[in-house]
Structures are given as C-alpha cells and as structure tokens.
Amino acid sequence: MRKFPIVFFIVLLFVSSVATAQTGTETPYSRYGIGEMFYNGFTRQTAMGGLGAAYQSSSAVNFSNPASYSHLRITTFETALRGELARTSSSGDAQTKKGVLLNYLSLGFPVIKDHWGASFGLIPVSSSGYNLKDDGSTVNPNDTITSTFTRLYSGKGGLSRFYIGNGFAPFSKSLDNFHTSKRYADLRTAGDSVAIHRAERSRNFFKGLAVGFNASYLFGTLTNERRVKFDNPSFMNIKNSNSTSFNDFYFDYGLTWFFDLKNDYRLTIGASGAGGTNIRGRRDVLQTLVASNSFESNIDTVYMVENEKGKIFIPADFTAGFMLQQSEKWMLGAEFNFQQWSRYRSFNQDQKLKDSWRISAGGQYMPTPKLSYRAGIRYERTYINLNNTPVNDYALSLGAGVPIRLTSTERRTFDNKTMLHFTLEAGQMGTTSNNLVKQQYVRFYVGITANELWFIKRKYD
Secondary structure, three states: OOHHHHHHHHHHHHHHHHHHHOOOOOOHHHHOOOOEEOOOOOHHHHHOOOOOOOOOOOOOOOOOOHHHHHHOOOEEEEEEEEEEEEEEEOOOOEEEEEEEEEEEEEEEEEEEOOOEEEEEEEEEEEEEEEEEEEEEEEEOOOOOOEEEEEEEEEEEEEEEEEEEEEEEOOOOOHHHHHHOOHHHHHHHHHOOHHHHHHHHHHHHHHOOEEEEEEEEEEEEEEEEEEEEEEOOOOOOEEEEEEEEEEEEEEEEEEEEEEEEOOOOEEEEEEEEEEOOEEEEEEEEEEEEEEOOOOOOOEEEEEEEEEEEEEEEEEOOEEEEEEEEEEOOOEEEEEEEEEEOHHHOEEOOEOOOOOOEEEEEEEEEEEEEOOEEEEEEEEEEEEEEEEOOEEEEEEEEEEEEEEEEEOOHHHHHOOOOOEEEEEEEEEEEEEOOHHHOOEEEEEEEEEEEEEEEOOOOOOOOO
16 A cells, blocks of 8 residues: 555656657647647546536546545545547548557545545646648749649647646535534424424535636647648748647636435536636747758748747636436436637637537446446537538447455445446547548547555554
C-alpha cells in the first residue's frame, strides 16, 4: 500500500513530460478548432455511452462532474490505455490507421468522509493528427497557360490539462445530526411529531446535494502546415506553417443531487459545465517560397511572425443528466451536452464552427460484486459543418469490469478492490456525401481502478 502513492507520482511526472508530444488521433476533422475533442469520462463511463453528469461512486473518480468527489470513501487511482483502429474513406480513396496512447491519470480521495472529497490528475483535452491533399489549377492571365498543383495539409499536437478538484456535500449528515441534537430530544419530550416530521423532511431533501469544481492548467501546442506544390518543376512552391501554444487556467463546475426512494432505489440528477473562457496563447507563423527539389529548401521568406501573443476563446459548455439505480445491482441513465462553438475565436479569427450537442444513454448491471457489465450509445452533432453538411459522430459501446484480486480486507469492504475495466466502442464520424470524409472506428480501452485504505490509524496487538 505504501508504494501506491509513490508509483502514482512517478507516472504523473513521466506522463507530464510527454503529454504535449502525444498524438492520439488520425482524422481529417482534427484540422478544425482545437482538434478532435476527447471525452472527459473514464473507461467505465465510456462503456455507458459517456455518462458523467449524474454518475457518482464511492470507489471511482468521475472527472466529468467534480461534485461527485464528495462521495469518495476510499483513495482511488484511475488510469487507462486507449487503442484505436480507424478506416478513413472518401469518394475515391480509403486509408486505415491505428494507434495506442495513455488516456488519463487521476487520483481521488476523501478528505472528510461523506462531506468533502478531492481529486487531481492529468487529462487529455484534444488531439490533432491529419495528412490531406487535393488538386487544383490556376491560369496565368498573361499567356493563358494552365498550371496544375497539389495542396498538402498536415497537423499534429494536442492539448492536455492538469487539474485539482474538490467536491462538497454540506448536508449529507444533517439528518443524523438532527436526530442526535438537543432540539430533537426537546421535540420528542414535547410530543411535537409535526415539527419533527417537518424538520426530518427538510433535512432529508437536502442531504443528497453536492457541489464541486475543477481548477485546471491547460497546456499544449497545435501545429498546422499547408503546402502548395506545382507540377511544373520550374515553379516555386509555397509553404505555410502555424504553431500555436496554449498555457492558461481553466475552471469547470458541477452539481449532483440524489434522492433515496423505496426498495433501495435512488434517483440522481446532475449538471456540470464551464463558462466561456479566454485562454492565453502564443503563435509562430511562417510563409516561405520553397524550391521544387527533394530537399524542399527555403528560397525566400514571404511572411513571418514570432512569439505573437493572443487569446483563444473556449466557449461555454453545459451537461445535464439523470441516473436511476437500485443499490449496486444496476443503474440506467441519460444526459445531454451542449457547447456554443459558434463563439470560438483564435487570435480574433473566426473558424465558422457550429454549436455542438450530444445525447448519451447507457447503464450498468452487476450480477455479483466481482463482475459488472456495461452498455451505452451516444449521438453527437459536432462543431464541424462543411459544404452545408453537418459532421455527426455516433457510437455503440460495451464493457465489463472484473477484479484483479480480492484480499481478505477487500472481501470485507465492498469499496476496497482493484478492478480492470474493458470497453469496446464502435462508431462512425462524417459521411462521404458532398465530398466529405467518413471515418469508421473501433476503440478499445483498458482501464484500472486501484483502491487503497489511506489515513487509517493502524492498531497493533
């Protein structure tokens, strides 16, 4: 157990050093905005269609809604690997790409059990990785000779965030405290059952309320390059490169509220999101004339800007959902997400993005405490709209959770166990209509949830 925090910090330092160099996507649609957005949830939530607004657990971190940290009853470490096999096709071409990356790293723990929980870790935000080309031609007005050329587009990089979050449930013990208070004793002595019932109902109504926040440091670099190569070797080619670095703080918030019903049923509603935020950035822009040889040596610099300061506006984001469950046996839920990407700006430039929205639904069934099955579905209207055609993303997911080991302590404490989570997600993004690109993908996640009993005073005989 003592090795557990040491391993976490070593891995965190290692991942921080390579996070900005990691490209977790190969899709032409990552050319727009800040790249392909990663879902905030962890492996078990991905298996349930990405539910996070109303999901809470005593032994799992839910980064999607920081209010859920208040329900942590044991120190929890979460990490996962994500593998992807994607086939990208257009009207006349098809390519297959594959890759693996470390998906997230998180640690959560109770500060004051049932009242205050905290979490911190490293989470990917977006990723860019693409190589595109198209053909064109131009006519010289002086001699009416047509010259053909090829435009080449490429990009790489991504954004990550290191976060520290807190969740608070200020009224979780208010009913218990009332039953042990002098006022309750006085009301019982006076036989005032009406006043007792009124006080119990009020405290029971608010005991499930929790709020929370994540304070994050957003960082990373996105590099985009565009080249024009003429077929005529006597022509000079053009190369444009744009490298933008992001470094700033970002805050998001959350609320959950559960209501205990009859027969061990519980209904939880939740909401999370962030306001529109200006993120500080710096960019280097370079446009050069390039010789038509195998080395593509620079001939002349046409335009150059170095270390230009600016801002990138990340628009407001909002998610709301519900979860119905019976004890630990099963849970079902759905949620809706909306983000106002039409307000996105990068260095005062408008990329003509569209507002995005997503609908998710899913659930989990646990026949025994040692095994859980999950399934989900999601449909998203992304912020990309090309040739008057929206780019949609939809997927089905299946998953399972199994214990790695169950010690005698773990068998006595349901929360205390180390679990492996497997998720398979299959989906499609885009279409081949109107000269667009369709990407069909299969993603496989392997996650681990390790629980440890910290802050327990040991007793010896």
